[in-house]
Amino acid sequence: MLYREAGQFKTSYRADQQIFPILQDRIGMLVLGFVALVGVPLVASEYWLTAILIPLLVFSLAAIGLNILTGYAGQLSLGTAAFMAVGAVATYNFQLRVPGIPILVSFLLGGGTAAAVGAVFGLPSLRIKGFYLAVATLAAQFFIPWLLVKVSWFSNDSASGVITTQPVEILGFTFDTPLRKYLFALVVVSVLALVAKNLVRSHIGRAWMAVRDMDVAAEVIGIRIVRTKLVAFAVSSFYCGIAGALYAFAYLGSVETDGFNLDLSFRILFMIIIGGVGSILGSFLGAAFITLLPILLDVALTEGATALGLQLPSGMTSMVQLVVFGALIIFFLIVEPLGLARLWQIAKEKLRLWPFPH
Amino acid sequence: MAWKKTALAWIAGLTLAAGSLTAVAQQAGTQFVGITGYRVGPYGANGAAFFGGFTDYLQLVNARDGGINGVKLSWEECETEYNTAKGVECYERLKARADTGPTAIHPMSTGITYALLDKAPADQVPLITFGYGRTDATDGRVFPWVFPLMSNYWDAATAIIKFIADKEGGEGGLKGKKIVLLYHDSAYGKEPHAVLEAEAKRRGFDLEMIPVPHPGNEQQSQWLQIRRIRPDWVILWGWGVMNATAIQTAQKVGFPRDRMVGNWWAGSEIDTEAAGPAAKGYYAASLNLAGKKFPVVQDIEKIVYGKLNVGGDPKLIGTVLWNRGVAAAMFTLEAVRTAQAKYGKKPMNGAQVRWGLEHLDLSAKRLQKLGFGAMLPPIKVSCENHGGSGEVRFQQWDGSAWQAASDWMKGDSALVHRMIEESAAKYAAEKGIKPACLGG
Numbered sequence: 129m130l131y132r133e134a135g136q137f138k139t140s141y142r143a144d145q146q147i148f149p150i151l152q153d154r155i156g157m158l159v160l161g162f163v164a165l166v167g168v169p170l171v172a173s174e175y176w177l178t179a180i181l182i183p184l185l186v187f188s189l190a191a192i193g194l195n196i197l198t199g200y201a202g203q204l205s206l207g208t209a210a211f212m213a214v215g216a217v218a219t220y221n222f223q224l225r226v227p228g229i230p231i232l233v234s235f236l237l238g239g240g241t242a243a244a245v246g247a248v249f250g251l252p253s254l255r256i257k258g259f260y261l262a263v264a265t266l267a268a269q270f271f272i273p274w275l276l277v278k279v280s281w282f283s284n285d286s287a288s289g290v291i292t293t294q295p296v297e298i299l300g301f302t303f304d305t306p307l308r309k310y311l312f313a314l315v316v317v318s319v320l321a322l323v324a325k326n327l328v329r330s331h332i333g334r335a336w337m338a339v340r341d342m343d344v345a346a347e348v349i350g351i352r353i354v355r356t357k358l359v360a361f362a363v364s365s366f367y368c369g370i371a372g373a374l375y376a377f378a379y380l381g382s383v384e385t386d387g388f389n390l391d392l393s394f395r396i397l398f399m400i401i402i403g404g405v406g407s408i409l410g411s412f413l414g415a416a417f418i419t420l421l422p423i424l425l426d427v428a429l430t431e432g433a434t435a436l437g438l439q440l441p442s443g444m445t446s447m448v449q450l451v452v453f454g455a456l457i458i459f460f461l462i463v464e465p466l467g468l469a470r471l472w473q474i475a476k477e478k479l480r481l482w483p484f485p486h
Numbered sequence: 487m488a489w490k491k492t493a494l495a496w497i498a499g500l501t502l503a504a505g506s507l508t509a510v511a512q513q514a515g516t517q518f519v520g521i522t523g524y525r526v527g528p529y530g531a532n533g534a535a536f537f538g539g540f541t542d543y544l545q546l547v548n549a550r551d552g553g554i555n556g557v558k559l560s561w562e563e564c565e566t567e568y569n570t571a572k573g574v575e576c577y578e579r580l581k582a583r584a585d586t587g588p589t590a591i592h593p594m595s596t597g598i599t600y601a602l603l604d605k606a607p608a609d610q611v612p613l614i615t616f617g618y619g620r621t622d623a624t625d626g627r628v629f630p631w632v633f634p635l636m637s638n639y640w641d642a643a644t645a646i647i648k649f650i651a652d653k654e655g656g657e658g659g660l661k662g663k664k665i666v667l668l669y670h671d672s673a674y675g676k677e678p679h680a681v682l683e684a685e686a687k688r689r690g691f692d693l694e695m696i697p698v699p700h701p702g703n704e705q706q707s708q709w710l711q712i713r714r715i716r717p718d719w720v721i722l723w724g725w726g727v728m729n730a731t732a733i734q735t736a737q738k739v740g741f742p743r744d745r746m747v748g749n750w751w752a753g754s755e756i757d758t759e760a761a762g763p764a765a766k767g768y769y770a771a772s773l774n775l776a777g778k779k780f781p782v783v784q785d786i787e788k789i790v791y792g793k794l795n796v797g798g799d800p801k802l803i804g805t806v807l808w809n810r811g812v813a814a815a816m817f818t819l820e821a822v823r824t825a826q827a828k829y830g831k832k833p834m835n836g837a838q839v840r841w842g843l844e845h846l847d848l849s850a851k852r853l854q855k856l857g858f859g860a861m862l863p864p865i866k867v868s869c870e871n872h873g874g875s876g877e878v879r880f881q882q883w884d885g886s887a888w889q890a891a892s893d894w895m896k897g898d899s900a901l902v903h904r905m906i907e908e909s910a911a912k913y914a915a916e917k918g919i920k921p922a923c924l925g926g
Binding site: 280283426 | 570621917
């Protein structure tokens, strides 16, 4: 009843091509933006900001990056964490070695470095496909962290190889408190998400999808496969690189190369599988599912046990949490193999008819 | 599809519940100790021993002494799985649990230590990094909130060289000898390189450094290389499965184990028992002695495991890492006790605990009284030196247990001190910190 587009006429191409063609969606997005920009800073505690919201934003961005490559261009990659590491370390080094460089420029250069590295590791995709390509990107996942540890120049000869990041300062304003870091991450992620959404709706995105759906057919209709695939790798790695830089500068405040391991790559892959392959919204939903659910289960189990007066052995909650988490992933994949984004779409279609489905 | 709806409703309900649950307070009037521990994941076995000892000591102090000066202890352990992101989440959660904060955090992971390095001063939470973490944090003027208590990696490296020199006939005995460093190819394994190179130059021995890629369960080529070099000694700087493999492969290529010295992460029962009889004679530097002969260990066994029956796995009692956990808990509590002498007998907040840590003075007599006896060397912390003694003790595996093989000894502390100051000054310049001592 509330969610009906009856009476909303589109009289120009512009109106027809909006990201959110339905008025209610636009209002919804405005409300969401308002909550994120004003509501959250008013009510969120430090715990919520540093432990939940900032990582959520960072992983959403990384998931968008992987979704561009895997979801839209159809190239399976297991090197996401490695490209994040490149972005983080490159941003740190630009900030360290170029005197007076603005941090946002460092971020862009860091993302650019990741894009270049991503394009190089994307070269095998021109010859091999599917699972074989996944194995080739696995090489990036092993090679890059190894290189970053091996050559101590990257970490400015830090004895333990762990880097502490510089403060984020824009026009004399320092983003040092959790709230400021959250706002910084929010703005970066929102802008990049908007760019990504428009990118996949443009001719580039259509070329990606054509290659994904059938590369021979795409070639026949005049899409240059080589360029399309490499652009996909570069753009995807750029997003991952910026996500890595945010991970270091806005979230942890340090870069530990060992943290960007295969495990993280898999987590981001799971995010897009659960959230929805080939969907920007799905990247956010998947990141939320994978980052928040374990914390939620952990808190619920610990508090539940305390409330019931049970003394659970430590480590037990962690085990239970892993079991429940695994079961929930299977549950969602059975209920909706196309991901949470598809679930949301179905809900919207039902809402249009509600409460009179006949 | 009713079950689908039910499940979705459940998830929605849980989400709401968790939001309201995150701010449950501690029991009023207790000293709340936040523990970021790990008992599952790749290093779960190590964590289970360390944090088992840690909580057992807290149990003991509550049951035997009724807390510290009448202030009872409460605690909560949050599972990090040795994962940095999870560690930060745990830290934030525990920090908000009590008005006085989490007392002091033992991150027990290099990654988590670094991630908390900037947060801790802002939140006024002291960090205790007992035998790991950032070595130059020993300079308390640059790192007022970090306490790498007892010894750091550089102390260990120079002490190992001194131990070897003593075996080779004293100060000049190493001239012309060959020493191989077999290290875990990671940031951790590269930590001693600079110090060892400086030592090699000063003492005139040949140093060869051979990396072992993670996880290190295959070392045939490295040991063939060692056999070609024919070193007089091998220093093992390993972690996890790499240690046992190194000891076994040494036996296979016929290298004497009593010419191998490990650091303290290569010197626990987990390493030597996995290596079997090959480990007999192997030396390792240690932060603390293993064994059950110390009164505090016996008290825990009697009270926590016997009378109260709330202890963990009794097999872990008296192992190297378990004893280290007991010692770590003792450091935290003694810092609270020291702070109470100044601020009164009530729960201490982070700033007060920090003051207590900086004025921690555990003399041999005090350690005796606490029941630790010879398990640890005396420690005196000051603003300039957040580490303490810098002493380690060597142990030798006799085939079934670790036996002390030296007294508490120091390496080249002048060299270590100089390097720490250089490194800390570099960090201070990078970060714009003006080195100064914090007062009470």
